[in-house]
Amino acid sequence: MLLEQEAQRLPDAAKAAHTHSGWESSPMEWYFAVLKKYGTFTGRARRKEYWMFFLVNLAAYIALAIIDGLTGTFSAESGVGLLGAIYTLALLIPNLALTARRLHDTDRSGWWMLIGLIPVIGAIVLLVFMCLQGSAGDNRFGEDPKASPSGTPRVLA
Numbered sequence: 001m002l003l004e005q006e007a008q009r010l011p012d013a014a015k016a017a018h019t020h021s022g023w024e025s026s027p028m029e030w031y032f033a034v035l036k037k038y039g040t041f042t043g044r045a046r047r048k049e050y051w052m053f054f055l056v057n058l059a060a061y062i063a064l065a066i067i068d069g070l071t072g073t074f075s076a077e078s079g080v081g082l083l084g085a086i087y088t089l090a091l092l093i094p095n096l097a098l099t100a101r102r103l104h105d106t107d108r109s110g111w112w113m114l115i116g117l118i119p120v121i122g123a124i125v126l127l128v129f130m131c132l133q134g135s136a137g138d139n140r141f142g143e144d145p146k147a148s149p150s151g152t153p154r155v156l157a
Contacts, residue, residue, distance in 0.1 A: 031056040034098050041110060043142045045101035050130055053098055060087065104141035105134035 030052035034045075061084055068074040068081020075081065080088075100110030106129055115122045137144050 025052075027052045027056050034094055037094070037097065037101075039093050039097055041097050041100045042104075043101055044105040044134065044139070044145050045098055046105065046134065046145045047102070047131070049145070050098060050102045053094075057091065057095075099130075101141075102130055104139075105145065106132050107135045107139045107141070 030049050034049065034053045037043075064083040064087050065074070065081055068083050073082035074084075096113065099113050103110050103112050108129065112129065113126070116126045118125075134144065134146070137147070
């Protein structure tokens with residue numbers, strides 16, 4: 001409500017910038033925007049796109065783990081439940097594609113994902129890469145997603 005009141009007071013040019021900045025996008029819009037690019041390994045992904053997808057994934061996985069625990073489909077030996085495993089497999093390709101696009105935003109090849117295979121240090125380095133701001137302007141992987149209106153998902157509107 002407060003956000004809507006503030007948007008009404010903004011001039012038209014500021015409203016356009018406000019809309020394309022991602023302020024009005026819900027985490028679910030970012031989540032579905034990634035799913036629409038299911039196997040797209042080209043281009044760039046903003047930090048916000050990556051972390052919103054991560055947040056929704058985490059919430060969904062926790063909910064599925066609780067359901068697996070309640071229904072008895074959780075395996076203590078493997079540490080994974082049936083629903084969680086199906087969800088993880090279904091989102092494997094979108095996760096890899098999004099990570100590659102996020103690395104592209106920092107002007108790194110998607111092959112840098114393989115550094116995550118190095119125990120502990122690889123995961124830390126990958127986490128740092130995911131947290132870094134993307135390169136400003138166009139780079140060898142495409143245009144700056146922050147500079148283009150297409151950088152903000154509009155899948156539910």
